[in-house]
Amino acid sequence: MTKSDFYRLCGGTFFVLVSNARKPIQSKAECYNGITSGLTEPEALLALAKTVIPDIPKPMNSEMKTLKDNTRDFKACLSNGGGFFRFGDQAVLKSFDVRVRQDYKQPLAAMNDFMDEFLDIKTSTKKDEYLVKGLVELLDADKEIGNDEIFYVRADGSTMTKSQILTASELCVQPFLLGLWxxxxxxVRDNKVGKDTYKDFCPPRGGAERIYTKQLGENSKREIAITYCDIDKTDNDFTEPKEHIPGENEENRAYKENDTSSANEEAASVPGTVINNNPFFLNISGGNNSIYNHVDKVEINHEARRDKGE
Structure with missing residues (x-):
């Protein structure tokens, strides 16, 4: 038995290889200077999760530790992503499966968005080529996956068997990643089956961050040409939650409150003036009383009363 005979393709081991193909992230010195790349593993897995749950919410500040812990455990094949990613939720997986089978363009566009934002593609580093070849090597090594198993890895949503993938001379990157994901x-579902594979991919480093060291794709002897299909940006009914922007009424209210305070200060200097912010007022002038539907202030004319000796 070779050392790779126990290798398993699962969510965590898939993410190890994908994470290794990310764009360059900032150095520690840049982090100290406040420069952030937005390419951390929790951010990458959250973006990848949008292919599964298009309307997955952004985490609140209070959820950031949970997000980081869930990402670490998913990558290490210790869990199915915890309560935040919900990769173990049967209803979530059923909905994702239906979209892949019946509305392939939607998850394919989401995968394309993820790749554009996070992966180092179409550059001299060849990380995209190594990623594809590494995943093919991992698929080949997984003896639990039969040769007739099907994967939705074609741009039109059709399938290829494991045997067809292993002998392919060309693979399209976006649908290939989506199909394996x-x-x-x-x-596979049970992410824990990849624990031993993860340990071999990312051996312990005395408490330091564990790094992928296997270089499956870089050492591959396979001749696979990678291609990209033209895909429009995500087109679905889901909208990303946005920060609260005051509506017109709220903006007007804020303006009026500020305007009222300055008007009050100005009017306070006028003798005999009573300010009331209620929209209905009683205007009394001299000896004749009149009711008005709306006025801005109440004026009491003391001079008129003095003229009558009152």
Whole structure:
């Protein structure tokens, strides 16, 4: 038995290889200077999760530790992503499976968005090529996956078997990643099967951050040409939650409150003037009383009363 005979393709091991293909992240010195790349593993897994849950909410500040812990455990094949990512939620997986089978363009566009934002693609580093070849090597090494197992890895949403993938001379990157991602979540499901694979991929470093060291794709002897299909940006009914922006009424209210305070200060200097912010007022002038539907202030004319000796 070779050392790779125990390798398993699952959500965590898939993410190890994908994470290794990310764009360059900032150095520690840049972090200290407040420069952030937005390419951390929790951010990457959250973006990848949007292919599964298009309307997954952004985490609140109070949830950031949970997000980091869930990402670490998912990558290490210790859990299915915890309560935040919900990769173990049967209803979530069912909905994702239906979209892949019946509305392939939607999750494919989401995967394309993820790749554009996070992965180092179409550059001289060849990280995209190594990623594809590494995943093929991992698929080949997983003896639990039969040669007739199907994957939704074609741009039109059709399938290829494991045997067809292993002998392919060309693979399209976006649908290939989506097809394997769909498979590990909806078919493999149990992310813990990859714990030993993760340990070999990312050996312990005495408490320091564990780093992928296997270089499956870089050492691959396979001749696989990678291609990209033209995909429009995500087009679905889901909208990303946005920060609260005051509506017109709220802006007007804020303006009026500020305007009223300055008007009050100005009017306070006028003798005999009583200010009332209620929209209905009683205006009394001299000896004749009149009721008005709306006025801005109440004026009491003391001079008129003095003229009558009152």
């Amino acid at each position: 769909h498979y590990v979540l909806t078919v």
